[in-house]
Amino acid sequence: MRLPPWQFWLSLGPALTLALLPLPPWLSAWNPDWVALVVIFWALNYPGRTGVGAAWCAGLLLDVMQGSLLGAHALAMTVVGYLTVKLYLRIRVFPLSQQALAVAMMLGTYHFVLFWVEGIVGGPAPGLDRGLAIVLGALTWVPLQAFLKSMWPRIVKD
């Protein structure tokens, strides 16, 4: 098994930072899932080395930083990583709008797993705010993937 390239960890740092960014309460539910987006990006463009395992590591780090149940984000992120690695050949050739739609599905799955875990543990049941995070996440995908591609064009050229 080959380890993810250093570029993956480098882009994970700002994503974790953005996930921790202090925002007013009404805005913080809207904060897109930066870490999940970065994981999808790498799984899509470099599935040989950043797939399920890298997604799991990113999720575990997010768990530790957010203080949530250890393994909850890791599980959700693993699901997202697996789906992306399974479908990467198809998603890669989608036009950007359809790609954003696929990302929205991924984020929906991600939130579903988190919601499910929280339901079992007996946490608070959040309302429709999660939907906003999914929509904003899909919208963020367009500039984010363009930015990451321009950062490392040699690696992610497809």
Next chain:
Amino acid sequence: MATSSNQYRPLLLQGPSPGLRFLLLCVVSILLMVLDHQQHHTRSLRAALSVATYPLQVLVNMPYSAGAWISETLGTRSDLMEENARLRNQILNQQFQVQKLEALQAENNRLREMMRSAAEVAERILVAEIRSVDLDPYRHNLVINKGSRDGAYNGQAILDAYGVIGQITSAEPLSSRAILITDPSHATPVEINRNGIRTVALGSGDPAELRLPFLPNSTDIQVGDLLVTSGLGGHFPPGYPVGVVNEVLRDPGKNFATVTARPSAQLDRGRQVLLVWFGTPRSSQDLVEPEPET
């Protein structure tokens, strides 16, 4: 093209199939969650990883600490003098109150001795600063900059100048995570200051509201009553303000009254909190009630 030798553009995947890895990691995640939820066996793992992510926390907090530092350094002389005078005044006022308090405490101790009950144990406090770090938006948690290195421990009470804020849920080496009293999964043992009725204040998920669902309709409770910690459960020192009752609804059709309170502490403002160390709870016979702590 069956397999690409170009390591930058793999067309087909190599190594163990992602499906196998996926299953394996799912099992590991679920195992971790069970361990973390049931027994908190994962404390050392969490502590180790938290040290690795500590720089990110500091980084996120940096604009805020830099802003505070700049405004303090560039504050004008007159501003500082004004603040100084105000603080001096405040200290004078508080010293006056403390004098009275010491006399009262001595008297209280004498009375307690006469009634053969254990005296209050002296408390020790440490000021900690809240880090501006956004955690799970559906939970009321915060991160403070004192950890187990400074003596913080799991379950330690956290106060601010106005009342109880919460308790530490995980003391990591350099920082700690705390749960607020308004988190939906937190319960604070309280008593009504006016008449000593004991109950439990649950978090509501709203930073400005606590719920008191276990009071029968006949309970003597009014709007404006002060709720203080009862010290039962042993997590919070007794006698600190928790909240003020702001709504009492008595529906004759229901067994329990609907009572809500507003937290006394400034949960969504302020940067400094106090960590409290206190001795054993007042006496062992106070602890017969089941302890509803989180």
